[in-house]
Amino acid sequence: MNRRRDAILIGAVLLLAAAPWLGGAYALRLGTFACMYAVMAVSWNVIGGLAGYPSFGTAAFFGLGAYAGGVLLSKGGGLIAALLLSGGLAFAGALLLGAVLLRLKGHYFAVASLAVAEVLRELANSATDLTGGGMGLNIPLATLGGAGPLAEARFFFLAMWALLVLTLVVVVAVERSRLGFGLACIRQNEAAADMIGVDTTLYKSLAFALSGVFVAMAGTLYAGWAHYIEPPDVFDVLYSVKPIVMALLGGLGSTTGAVLGAFAFLAIEETVWRNSLQIHSGLLGLLVVVLLLFLPQGIVSIGRVSKAWVTRRA
Amino acid sequence: MPEPLLRLESVSRRFGGLQALAGVSFEVGRGEVLGLIGPNGAGKTTLVNVICGVHRASAGRVLFEGRDITALKPFRTARSGLARTFQIVQPFPELTVIDNVAAAASFSRGLGVREARRAALEQLEFVGLAEHGERPAATLTLAMRKRLELAKALAMQPRLLFLDEVNAGLNSAEVEQAMALIRRIAGSGVTIVLIEHLMKVVMSVCSRIVVLQQGALIAEGSPAEIVADARVVEAYLGKKYAQAAGSAAP
Numbered sequence: 398m399n400r401r402r403d404a405i406l407i408g409a410v411l412l413l414a415a416a417p418w419l420g421g422a423y424a425l426r427l428g429t430f431a432c433m434y435a436v437m438a439v440s441w442n443v444i445g446g447l448a449g450y451p452s453f454g455t456a457a458f459f460g461l462g463a464y465a466g467g468v469l470l471s472k473g474g475g476l477i478a479a480l481l482l483s484g485g486l487a488f489a490g491a492l493l494l495g496a497v498l499l500r501l502k503g504h505y506f507a508v509a510s511l512a513v514a515e516v517l518r519e520l521a522n523s524a525t526d527l528t529g530g531g532m533g534l535n536i537p538l539a540t541l542g543g544a545g546p547l548a549e550a551r552f553f554f555l556a557m558w559a560l561l562v563l564t565l566v567v568v569v570a571v572e573r574s575r576l577g578f579g580l581a582c583i584r585q586n587e588a589a590a591d592m593i594g595v596d597t598t599l600y601k602s603l604a605f606a607l608s609g610v611f612v613a614m615a616g617t618l619y620a621g622w623a624h625y626i627e628p629p630d631v632f633d634v635l636y637s638v639k640p641i642v643m644a645l646l647g648g649l650g651s652t653t654g655a656v657l658g659a660f661a662f663l664a665i666e667e668t669v670w671r672n673s674l675q676i677h678s679g680l681l682g683l684l685v686v687v688l689l690l691f692l693p694q695g696i697v698s699i700g701r702v703s704k705a706w707v708t709r710r711a
Numbered sequence: 712m713p714e715p716l717l718r719l720e721s722v723s724r725r726f727g728g729l730q731a732l733a734g735v736s737f738e739v740g741r742g743e744v745l746g747l748i749g750p751n752g753a754g755k756t757t758l759v760n761v762i763c764g765v766h767r768a769s770a771g772r773v774l775f776e777g778r779d780i781t782a783l784k785p786f787r788t789a790r791s792g793l794a795r796t797f798q799i800v801q802p803f804p805e806l807t808v809i810d811n812v813a814a815a816a817s818f819s820r821g822l823g824v825r826e827a828r829r830a831a832l833e834q835l836e837f838v839g840l841a842e843h844g845e846r847p848a849a850t851l852t853l854a855m856r857k858r859l860e861l862a863k864a865l866a867m868q869p870r871l872l873f874l875d876e877v878n879a880g881l882n883s884a885e886v887e888q889a890m891a892l893i894r895r896i897a898g899s900g901v902t903i904v905l906i907e908h909l910m911k912v913v914m915s916v917c918s919r920i921v922v923l924q925q926g927a928l929i930a931e932g933s934p935a936e937i938v939a940d941a942r943v944v945e946a947y948l949g950k951k952y953a954q955a956a957g958s959a960a961p
Contacts, residue, residue, distance in 0.1 A: 575817060578824060582803050582814050589801035592763065593863060594789035594819035 402697065406653040409660065410435075410565065414558055417551050425550040429622065431663050432557035436564050436615045437636070438643035438655035438662075443568055444608040445641065446650035447577060448601055449584030450499060451507045453637040457514035458487050458609040459616040460632035464521050464528055466617025467626050470536045476556075476621060480614050487613030488606045495602035511637065518632035533627030536620055553622040560618060564611040568652055571607060580604055642685055648695025657696045714777055716741045716871055716902050717762070722771035724754075724761050724926075731757045733926045734771065739871065744893075744903045746917035746934070750947055753923040755906045756798055759873045763795055764788045775871070789819050794869035796860040798876045798906075804849035808840055808859060811848050812866045819867035827866075834862040838892060854885045861892065865901075872896065875906045890916060914938075922946065 416428035437455055444452045465486050466479035474482075498509050521528045528534055544552075571577050579600045582590035591597050620626050639662065647658025669680045692702060715738035724732040732754050739745050749755050760766045762773050764785045773781045780788055794815075803811050812831035816822050822830060835841045838858040843851065851859060857877050864872055874893065878886050886909065893916055897903055907913045913920060913934065920937045922930040924946040930937055937943055945953035 575824060578810075578814060579818060581806065582818075585803040585805055586801050588765070589797070589803065590814075590818075591765075591785040592789055592795065592797075592801075593815040593867060594786050595814075596786050 402651070402653045406565070406656055409656060410558075410561065413660075414555075417554055422547060422550055425547075425554045427663070427667065429550070429554045429557045431660055432554070432561040433615050433619065434639065434643060434659040434663050435561050435656045436557070436611050437640040438647070438659040439561075439564050439568055439652055440608045440610075440612045441640035442644050442650065442652060442655040443571065443580075444601075444604045446644055446655070447572065447580040447584065448604040450601065450605070451503070451641065452605065452608060453507050453511040453634075453641075454491075454513050454605070454609070455612055455640045456632050456634055456636035457510075457517050458491070458612040459619070459636045460514060460517055460521065460628070461487055461490065461609075462613025462616025463620040463626050463631040464534070464616075465613070467534050467536050467620035468527055470617075470621055471534060476617075479617050479621070483613040483617040484610045487609040491606040491609040492602050495605035496598060499598065499601040499605060511634070514632050514634065514637060518628045521628040521632065528628075531628065533625055533630075534620075536624045536626070549622075553618060556618050557615065557622075560611060560614055565652065565656070567611075568607070572652065576600060576603060646685065646688055646695055648697035651695070651697050654695045654697040661696060713741070715739060716743075716776060717904075718774040719762070720772040720774070722758070722761060722768045722773060724757060724766055725769045731926050732761065732768075735923070735926070735928050736771075737921050737928060737931060739902060739904060741902055742897075742900060743919060744897045744905060744917050746913040746920035747904055747906045747923065748908075748913060748920060748937075749923035752925075753946075754926040755923055756875060757926075758923065759795055759875060759904075759906065762788075763793060763873070786818075789867060790821075792868075792870040793873070794819070794864040794867040794871075795873035796857075796864050796875055796877055798879065800853070800856040800860050802848035802851070802856055802859055802863075804847065806848055807845050808848055808851065809835060809844035811859060812862045815863040816866040831862070831866055834866045837865065837895075838862045839888075854881055857881065857889070858892070861896075865896065869901060871902045871904070873904045873906070876908065878907060878909050878912055886912065910938075 413428060413431060416424050437459070441452065441455055444450050462483035466483040469479040469482055470476065494513065498506060501509050522530055524530070579590065579595045582595055583597055583600060587597055616631060619631070643658035643662045644655045645658070646661055647656065648654030665684055666681060669677045669684070673680055692698060694702070717739040719736050721734040721736050722732055723730070723734055735758060747755050747758070757766065761768050764780070764783045764787065768781050772779055775791065775793065780791065783791070803814065806814065809828060809831050812834050813824065813827040816830040817824060817827035832841065832844065835844055838861050840855060840858055840862060843855065848856070848859060861877065878889050881889060890912055893903065893905070905913065905917060917934060920932065920934055921928060922937060922943050929942050929946060930940045932940070941953050
């Protein structure tokens with residue numbers, strides 16, 4: 398079962414890498430978003446799925462990464478430096494913040510994590526000298542030396558894809574390590590985990606930090622790709638909500654599920670958006686509800702559910 | 712006199728207006744099986760929670776092997792050689808039985824996961840759960856979960872073990888098995904503090920007993936001394952009964 402899941406995961410990610418050769422600018426744009434969403438969902442799964450702390454902090458990390466990287470890029474810094482800066486900032490910030498926020502549990506933690514993005518957005522809004530404030534931040538086109546829009550789209554797609562692969566490698570390694578073991582214990586019974594010697598504060602903070610690093614890097618790539626960011630765009634609360642829906646859609650706690658959930662969510666979002674501009678949000682919500690009603694364990698359980706359905710019919 | 716393993720120096724704990732523990736002092740010697748008894752709500756579990764660091768003592772000190780552990784968090788006391796079972800069993804429900812025990816071995820002693828599984832199997836054999844190792848802990852019966860709690864605590868290789876009502880809810884055959892197990896653990900050199908309501912178990916297993924009532928220590932002595940103590944009888948059965956028992960006794 399687990400081996401099959403691994404195979405599905407590797408297959409899906411490799412298949413996605415073919416996008417630049419399959420389609421034009423639209424396929425590339427979609428592929429880049431698919432990788433970005435998957436990075437977000439897989440990251441959220443570390444704190445939400447493994448440790449059991451439902452974080453609404455994804456938008457905070459994404460915006461932080463977009464602005465930290467974006468500012469450095471606009472001042473002429475390189476992309477690698479920008480990625481390292483945003484990843485490092487997110488990791489350190491989450492570690493410190495986590496030690497405070499993760500004392501709260503359940504809904505309280507969720508609400509507190511939601512506030513982080515709001516605070517950062519206001520900071521980005523008011524630090525006009527650095528971020529351009531409400532006017533937004535322009536990131537010069539110089540990143541790739543003017544190789545043309547298609548070449549650039551291809552570059553950012555591959556960069557986002559590579560980031561997804563890096564995220565997956567790190568997260569899967571964590572899942573199988575003692576850290577992952579300890580997080581599973583914390584999710585199932587935090588008091589008992591503490592009692593057998595798990596340093597719960599440290600482990601939860603590490604999980605929170607891990608859930609932030611790659612999302613921040615994705616934010617930096619997004620800033621470089623879009624060339625223009627503004628606070629309401631990158632600190633959009635939807636960036637906090639969508640990864641949760643994706644992880645639930647794919648199957649809570651499963652990395653493969655998070656990737657599949659992200660792809661499925663993007664596919665649904667894109668189809669609904671194109672075909673019904675007026676009521677797309679409503680339809681999207683309805684679809685998600687239906688999926689969760691009939692597949693509460695997510696897409697990864699589809700084999701089990703259909704088998705049970707067939708045996709019941711027989 | 713040799714240094715005691717555990718020493719409480721007038722430990723107090725207050726929850727708002729409730730004085731849960733009021734200046735409790737006693738010692739636990741190495742190799743002892745100490746019974747900790749008292750009526751419901753006397754503060755027995757609170758005392759264990761304070762020693763293990765779940766609650767911090769409002770006043771007083773806790774010394775383990777001569778070291779002050781009053782302010783240590785639970786995971787630190789766990790790593791320093793204290794283990795406990797919970798009155799209400801606390802397994803990790805989705806993990807297998809063996810992983811439950813392996814987690815305890817791994818995080819308390821710093822073992823790698825593979826090594827921890829090996830250590831876990833040993834403990835499962837000791838408590839008689841070896842053939843259930845691959846089941847999720849949630850599927851065990853209550854008696855099995857109690858033994859799983861015990862295996863988890865033992866996998867931490869504690870020098871001091873708190874057993875919080877390991878016999879509550881078990882039938883008499885299961886209690887017999889549990890008592891045999893406790894004797895074997897004590898025989899292997901682990902010091903035990905046994906919190907227990909079943910007097911049969913306390914009387915037959917413990918070498919010494921301390922009695923708590925309303926957060927205060929009211930008696931301390933051998934099992935025979937404790938059952939003859941008028942204050943203990945009064946705490947459990949009321950003043951009238953204590954007087955009647957007192958006048959009947961020589």
